[in-house]
Amino acid sequence: MEPATRSCRFVVWLHDLGDTGRANEFLADSFSTTAAFADARWAFPTAPTAPKCVRDEEDVLRAVLSVHAMIDREIAAGTNPRDVFVFGLSQGGALGIASVLLYPKTLGGCAVFSGFLPFNSSFAVRVTAQAKKTPVLWIHGRADSLIPIEEGRDGTKFLRGLGMSCEFKVYDRLGHLWNTTNWITASAGWTTFCTGVEEKALSVGSQGTCVCASISSTVPTISN
Template identity: 45%
Template sequence: MIARSLLLWLHGLGDSGPPNEVRIKTSFTSPEFVNTKWSFPSAPSQSVTCENGAVIPSWFDVHKLPVTAFSPRDEKGVLKAVQSVHKIIDEEITAGTNPDNIFVCGFSQGGALTLASVLLYPRTIGGGAVFSGFVPFDSDTNIIEQIPPDAKKTPILWIHGMADEEVLFEAGQEGPPFLERAGVSWEFKAYPGLDHSVSTDGLSYLETWIKARLRSS
């Protein structure tokens, strides 16, 4: 029997959830996803520093673009946004979905929020997938010490385009050593020529990656 699952997608800066729905859902054609619940929440609108203070949909503040390995991070805003993601996960578990069948995925700013949300969740879930994201914590933070033991069992997939000019590839490359230090299982896939976008190949790989981790009921 195909078990119920949740795929939660977190959009990038200035975007919203619903415009991503058709493309993401239609990319998953395997029968294993017939009982999948899809969630495409939208970030609240707030003033964003890199957009000269303009009020746009944003999970947290972004100080400057492009995002580099050395860009300042809005940790306080990230931690606030994490609470919203955790609430969605909690509600799904309460509704009867096995945590092993819950997957959080996100693009760009949503990818950074995905990473934070998965690593700070108190339970093991199916996995987290980061597309063109970045580590949303400053290098001198003690965030690794705050990662719950069960969260370290949640695998992370990281996909990044080598031609990304919004979140530079060097920012993506920070992911594996950070996850290594945290004791988290990870897989990093670099796509030559890919700019700041979610490719069809990337979504196809994501489907395969999730499918391999789904638990039957």
């Protein structure tokens, strides 16, 4: 029997190095200020605690498999792949973009906040044709002292070189952190493009209905 179709969007949020999924659950309310994600369901997996680890292919692929397993379960439960989004900050952004590029289906979108590419250009041969159709939003601060703005530029250049739709938004005074106002201003056109929902109904400070899910399984850590 085919599973019943789930109508609302599903978002996987991947946290920064040293953080936890549970500590990031408040972000669901911040994202709900955009109409496209006002009623989204969220998953906040936690990566194993590690002060630092190696940015190598084995680490990346192991972490990607964990993210893919979450996405697979959600799609098997009835969610349309185009309603699945992967968002991440810093290390989480790196894992998010790697997960999207290696996924065999086109997803709703990927948002990278102060992230980086966790692989070199030779990784391009692994990117699936369907993955190249997933739109990407990359937000980076010029004042980011941990992940330099050049990492963001290189990442978006790589994605565009694959023929992907990738918006790159730069904020002069933004450091290595999450900013609700920047998300709202940067994402309006992108979320409309991804979801067909016009961003006009909600504003900063409004509260949508968000469902947060703390995932018991862990996602392997990759370094920044």
